Amino acid sequence: MLKNKNYIYGPTDIEVPSHLHVGHYMLDRLMEFKDGKIINGQTHELTTLGQIAQQSMNLAVSLTHMGIRKGDVIGLCSENRVEFWSSVIGTILSGAVLTTINMNYTKGEITHVLGISKPKYIICSEAAFKTHEKTFKSLRHIKKIIVYGDNPKEVSYNDLIYKNNVIFDDFVATDVNGQEDLAFILYSSGTTGLPKGVMLTHLNCLNTFCHPRVESPFEPIVLTVNPWFHAMGLMAGLLGFSQGRTTVFLPRFEMDLYLRTIEKYKVTVAQVVPPILVALTKTDIKYDVSSIMMVFCGAAPLSSEVSNAIQKIFPNAMPVLQGYGMTEATLAITRNMNIFQAMPGCVGEATYTAVIKVIDLETKEPLGPNKPGEVCVKGGMVMKGYVGKDRKEDFDDEGFFRTGDVAYYDEDGNFYIVDRLKELIKYKGFQVAPAEIEAVLLQHPAVRDAGVVGVPDAQAGEVPRAFVALQPTGKATTEELQAFVAERLSKPKHLRGGVRFVPDIPKNPSGKIMRRELRKLAQEKSKL
Incomplete structure (x- = not known):
């Protein structure tokens, strides 16, 4: 009957219509x-x-x-x-x-x-x-x-x-029956296995859309290129319509068209995934993008370095607003409640109706501030379950969904994502987050994109290997990039597995790196 001091509770003051439809x-x-x-930004159809x-x-x-x-x-x-x-x-x-x-x-x-x-x-x-x-x-x-x-x-x-x-x-x-009847069956990203059918009820969606409206200090003209079949594009789109925002969309991402669209329609809000922001930091901007006041980024981790670089590209924008969510939570688990006080690297606070605990990876006990562990969540936006799967396989005895993501929160309840639990590289007992190494590689001027996975090692268990896509005119050697990482990260995170140069990093439509594809490439390499 008493709140657990190591649980983070989101606000609950939302108004849901009685019809639950x-x-x-x-x-x-x-x-x-x-x-x-x-508005279709490519054809200009309104x-x-x-x-x-x-x-x-x-x-x-x-x-x-x-x-x-x-x-x-x-x-x-x-x-x-x-x-x-x-x-x-x-x-x-x-x-x-x-x-x-x-x-x-x-x-x-x-x-x-x-x-x-x-x-x-x-x-x-x-x-x-x-x-x-x-x-x-x-x-x-x-x-x-x-x-x-x-x-x-x-x-x-x-x-x-x-x-x-x-x-x-x-x-x-x-x-x-909004509490039980489904509105959607969507599919999990499938980056660590075959996609699963995520059952979202009408009430799950209403818990996501019916938040108190926040008055914007500027006219929200939203530009999106996120695919609408994916939960982020779909739910963010519906949320925007429910608040009467003007939406400009593009069928696909092309850098020149994207920047030209911002200039033509005086876009004030950009909804993006991290690969777009990374690409922007590597681009010579020749259009007027001063209208951008707000950048929302989700679907995958964004490094502080990229976040800071984006502020130089969009000088009138407030700090990049990150959220943390997944298809299984309809859209968001955490978000920045105060859009004017976003902190680089932070994915915000527990969203409306969410209850979050971060548990120790071994003992499963709830952890206090600044201690990384697996994120577990329950609340009105969390899915009914997976099609054809027993809930007990994915929910604990208290009804928390086990996300498989590793994160921590600070004393103020702000969350920071570390990495996917299944994607952590285990080097001599140390847990190495690929996203941290990728963020460092992206700082190198010759690197356009990067993905890191663990490869087997007889002595260490696993060592990090980087897959790197270079800029069109970029030049770098394996030794140069290994030294670049070694200067900036501790020894367990050094690229002992080497560097392999590839044309592109495989990603799913939401922008998440498909590490199983990189592991296949790593296995092919080892057989040569």
């Missing part, structure tokens, strides 16, 4: 901010939030007429484009569960994830349909394919959203 909530917010804008609301209602009615019922699963496979959002909200309004699919997946990867969620229908873009038509049609549980535009071969998305023109006051979303 995230589709209903989003529709109300879209209509509240119906004149709000979403759509209002009111138009998205209208298309979402029309789609929900059409899906119901086609036979979709509460609990059915609908897959969505598309690049970033404006129809994505009416597909998301319309599906949820119909009572169906949405599962988003990475259109860059191979046939085997798509077969795996859709075998988890088993969607009845697939909504997809023309590009996704062209690439994956055979795969979709090979899966027996898929009954219909809906394609954006006017597709003569399949069900046309345009027919569904323009066939009916539903009046808002006459529309009622399909009833759900």
